[in-house]
Amino acid sequence: MSLSNWLWDIQSAITLGILWGIMVLGVYLTYRVLNYADLTVDGSFTLGGAMSAVYVAAGVPPILAVFLATLGGMAAGLVTGILHTKFKIPDLLAGILCQFGLYSINLRIMGKANFGLLNSETVFSQVKNMGVPSKWSGLVVGVIFAIVLIVLIYCFFGTEIGCALRATGNNPDMVKAMGANTKTMIIIGLVVGNGLVAMSGGLIAQYQGFADVQMGVGTIVIGLAAVIIGEVLFSKRTYFHRLAGAIIGSIVYRIIIAIVLRISLNSNLGITTDDMKLITAIIVVVALVSPTFKSWLQSRKNREDA
Numbered sequence: 001m002s003l004s005n006w007l008w009d010i011q012s013a014i015t016l017g018i019l020w021g022i023m024v025l026g027v028y029l030t031y032r033v034l035n036y037a038d039l040t041v042d043g044s045f046t047l048g049g050a051m052s053a054v055y056v057a058a059g060v061p062p063i064l065a066v067f068l069a070t071l072g073g074m075a076a077g078l079v080t081g082i083l084h085t086k087f088k089i090p091d092l093l094a095g096i097l098c099q100f101g102l103y104s105i106n107l108r109i110m111g112k113a114n115f116g117l118l119n120s121e122t123v124f125s126q127v128k129n130m131g132v133p134s135k136w137s138g139l140v141v142g143v144i145f146a147i148v149l150i151v152l153i154y155c156f157f158g159t160e161i162g163c164a165l166r167a168t169g170n171n172p173d174m175v176k177a178m179g180a181n182t183k184t185m186i187i188i189g190l191v192v193g194n195g196l197v198a199m200s201g202g203l204i205a206q207y208q209g210f211a212d213v214q215m216g217v218g219t220i221v222i223g224l225a226a227v228i229i230g231e232v233l234f235s236k237r238t239y240f241h242r243l244a245g246a247i248i249g250s251i252v253y254r255i256i257i258a259i260v261l262r263i264s265l266n267s268n269l270g271i272t273t274d275d276m277k278l279i280t281a282i283i284v285v286v287a288l289v290s291p292t293f294k295s296w297l298q299s300r301k302n303r304e305d306a
Contacts, residue, residue: 073198
């Protein structure tokens with residue numbers, strides 16, 4: 001395996017990591033900030049991909065198609081939030097119900113299980129037409145979106161609503177004492193989080209040239225893996241570090257997957273794409289165990305120094 005091929009694999013993994021990292025930002029918002037395990041994301045990611053692909057094929061400007069897909073994801077988050085807060089359905093069940101319903105909705109939108117974008121203009125082809133080399137267009141688009149979103153979310157966290165949103169996940173009783181409505185904050189968090197997830201799905205669909213009804217399967221696990229990896233690697237000093245860590249975690253996750261697949265291909269270990277869910281599960285377990293193991297090593301070192 002030549003060095004150039006290895007570098008190409010890493011570059012492709014970084015590009016995918018950044019594009020999927022937008023989804024991870026959405027998962028971080030619901031899972032870490034709101035302390036809400038939202039399973040809607042598996043469906044809203046596919047919804048974003050389906051809407052983006054169909055709109056692009058219909059002649060809608062690609063960037064507008066991405067934002068329309070984002071609105072679709074926000075609507076999905078709104079439904080989950082209402083089911084949970086207004087109808088008292090448990091958070092996990094509300095997400096599962098919305099995800100379950102979105103499967104049929106996504107099929108309705110695409111009209112079939114797989115919707116191709118052959119010869120359709122995308123955000124990435126437009127960037128390529130601006131003079132950016134084809135192999136760098138995905139990375140350029142991903143970096144621009146990631147930087148803009150991190151800055152916007154960080155600024156949003158500094159607003160009154162953003163502070164109330166963060167407090168809702170940490171201390172809902174305090175939020176109620178301050179006169180804010182925790183139910184409203186949960187709905188806002190779910191709307192924004194699923195909007196980011198759908199935006200990622202829309203970009204991924206345009207990047208890979210098709211949308212598939214199964215493209216969102218396992219999204220929540222991938223998102224959690226990336227969030228945890230980012231927390232292990234990055235400091236939690238500020239929310240800016242945490243948001244950047246979510247993107248970095250997604251990139252690291254994709255690089256690990258790319259390396260495992262390439263080593264398997266070269267050494268005939270028999271690992272295929274069918275094993276990705278098992279590999280993802282192992283990565284999540286390792287990431288979850290890492291803080292405990294690190295704490296154990298630090299405690300042992302402290303005892304030895306004493």
